[in-house]
Amino acid sequence: MNRKGVAISVVTQLLVAAQTCCAASPAAGAERSGYEFLSPETRRLQDDDFANPGMFWVDQGRTLWARAEPASGKSCESCHQQSRMAASAIGFPKYSAAVGHLINLEQQINRCRSEHLKASPWAYESQELLAMTSFLSHLAKGRAIEVAIDGEAAESFKRGRQFFYQRRGQLNLSCANCHEQHAGDRLHGETISQGQTNGFPVYRQLWQTLGSTHRMFAWCNEAVRAEPYAAGSREYVDLELYERWRGRGLKVESPAVRR
Amino acid sequence: MPNSRIKVPESAKRGAVVEIRAMIMHPMENGFNTDTQGTTIPVHIITDFVCRFLGEEIVRVKLEPGLAANPYFAFYLKPKRGGEVEFEWTDQDGSVTRASAMLNVT
Numbered sequence: 001m002n003r004k005g006v007a008i009s010v011v012t013q014l015l016v017a018a019q020t021c022c023a024a025s026p027a028a029g030a031e032r033s034g035y036e037f038l039s040p041e042t043r044r045l046q047d048d049d050f051a052n053p054g055m056f057w058v059d060q061g062r063t064l065w066a067r068a069e070p071a072s073g074k075s076c077e078s079c080h081q082q083s084r085m086a087a088s089a090i091g092f093p094k095y096s097a098a099v100g101h102l103i104n105l106e107q108q109i110n111r112c113r114s115e116h117l118k119a120s121p122w123a124y125e126s127q128e129l130l131a132m133t134s135f136l137s138h139l140a141k142g143r144a145i146e147v148a149i150d151g152e153a154a155e156s157f158k159r160g161r162q163f164f165y166q167r168r169g170q171l172n173l174s175c176a177n178c179h180e181q182h183a184g185d186r187l188h189g190e191t192i193s194q195g196q197t198n199g200f201p202v203y204r205q206l207w208q209t210l211g212s213t214h215r216m217f218a219w220c221n222e223a224v225r226a227e228p229y230a231a232g233s234r235e236y237v238d239l240e241l242y243e244r245w246r247g248r249g250l251k252v253e254s255p256a257v258r259r
Numbered sequence: 260m261p262n263s264r265i266k267v268p269e270s271a272k273r274g275a276v277v278e279i280r281a282m283i284m285h286p287m288e289n290g291f292n293t294d295t296q297g298t299t300i301p302v303h304i305i306t307d308f309v310c311r312f313l314g315e316e317i318v319r320v321k322l323e324p325g326l327a328a329n330p331y332f333a334f335y336l337k338p339k340r341g342g343e344v345e346f347e348w349t350d351q352d353g354s355v356t357r358a359s360a361m362l363n364v365t
Contacts, residue, residue, distance in 0.1 A: 050266055051331055053282075053284075053331075056284040056329065059262060059264075060262065205327075208286065208328035208329075209328065
């Protein structure tokens with residue numbers, strides 16, 4: 001092997017090592033939560049469990065968690081112990097062997113509902129699905145995000161990364177153009193964040209309500225005047241995986257408050 | 260019935276100032292928003308908020324469409340003796356949400 005070959009193989013090994021180590025340990029530290037781009041007032045609102053409006057959905061989710069579905073007589077609690085669910089939200093999106101592709105937390109909740117509770121799935125952005133997602137994410141609050149991007153998830157990860165760097169819309173901007181190259185810069189009265197997803201579902205002041213990761217993706221796509229994809233679409237689940245990986249090591253803040 | 264959240268300290272010293280907090284989950288539609296079909300969403304707000312202590316009105320707020328969703332109020336009370344703090348939110352459709360908590364004064 002010549003020198004160049006050695007160098008390439010060393011780089012490859014480093015990359016492999018970096019990927020395996022990052023999946024298990026906190027990231028290098030370049031990742032910054034959207035919290036750090038907020039005004040002190042908005043931070044206080046998020047930190048106050050009473051005043052944080054997102055906590056309404058968490059409370060609602062806690063009620064739904066224990067509510068038995070008439071068709072099966074079962075609730076989430078029938079199978080899951082709440083005390084053991086703390087880490088469940090940090091690993092999504094993940095590959096589901098049963099479905100044969102990557103699914104996110106929302107889709108997992110709905111799978112549980114149709115498979116085990118014999119209940120109809122909740123629509124994306126419905127109050128119930130937002131409530132359950134925020135409840136489960138809130139249980140994981142303070143834990144570091146950790147998603148698998150190898151094996152069955154590798155293809156999705158590649159597509160997600162491609163989506164992130166793909167310019168789109170009339171404004172011809174990619175996610176990276178703003179959230180990577182200009183994070184921390186000003187856009188009119190706003191500070192551009194890194195676009196991290198560790199606080200989702202977030203209470204967004206602009207929406208005056210809670211919103212999912214996919215609603216935010218769609219909003220961003222529309223903001224660059226691109227046709228948004230459907231919530232729960234493969235494109236967005238792939239992007240969600242890449243986004244979660246990008247924010248690996250960041251602590252879950254759900255329900256976060258964002259502008 | 261909308262979710263509401265209240266915070267009243269369990270006990271307070273006589274004459275000490277305590278903070279009371281109340282919040283309700285409500286969209287507070289201001290009548291200027293449209294749905295995905297472009298149809299205007301009509302005004303839907305909470306019109307009145309009242310807090311009573313020992314049956315006496317201590318705070319009354321008349322809400323208007325300009326307020327943000329999930330209205331949150333915090334105010335102070337200087338109790339001379341213990342009793343029930345009652346909260347009441349009235350929706351424009353007439354429905355009333357109530358909550359209450361005991362405040363013990365030592």
